[in-house]
Amino acid sequence: MNDEAKICCPPAEPAPPVPSDEGEANEQLAQLAKALAHPARVSIIRLLVRKEGCIVGDIVDELPLAQSTISQHLKQLKEAGLIRGDVDGPRVCYCVEPGAVALFKALVEGL
């Protein structure tokens, strides 16, 4: 019983607003940009967006990096709020936080 339907990526957060204060917007944009300032992290985001359902260590198979390195990249993405990681038994299910991506797009569009 596990075709799909993991316990992951469920509520789909509402949607974070773009800060009215410009300084605040600059901080947020810089923080999100920093999270995507590495090709591996961009790859991971794309992987997670593509597979609507989430992935686990499949990422490790996709990227030419050590497991520990990828774990650190995932940590940075999570700390930036761009992804979420839910524990599913022995493995961890990561998925995109759509609201955060939308916020990033809005902030970039507002440049």
Added chain:
Amino acid sequence: MNDEAKICCPPAEPAPPVPSDEGEANEQLAQLAKALAHPARVSIIRLLVRKEGCIVGDIVDELPLAQSTISQHLKQLKEAGLIRGDVDGPRVCYCVEPGAVALFKALVEGL
């Protein structure tokens, strides 16, 4: 005699295309994101976008950073292709490279 009409920001580059290769796109997005991964650099970009005409060391007056620090941020933005710096006598006139910003927006939108 300097109302405006600097020799800067003239041709307005055509428009760089989004790479078809995903790896290439990831590299470019990461590089551009890195250039904007600092609040001061985001501020600078906004300043240059706002003042269509370009600015010089007015940036130094706007930001709470030393002149040398700002010069380094400008260097990073220039190396990323996001801005251009034309020498105008003793001062340097910086302006946004609209094509690069457009490319960045397109890459982000394509996430």
Added chain:
DNA sequence: TGTTTTAATCGTAATTCGACGATAGGCGAT
């Protein structure tokens, strides 16, 4: 020529990043 102004570069120090191997912890299966 000499002075002032403007910006880039140099040298330095503290911090963070990026990558890896090794280790530890959690959970399912035996």
Added chain:
DNA sequence: ATCGCCTATCGTCGAATTACGATTAAAACA
């Protein structure tokens, strides 16, 4: 309870960031 798989964390290393003051380079102006 033990074994094996999966992932996070730790410790380490070299390289890159960020910031600053001091210095240099170039150009306008006296």
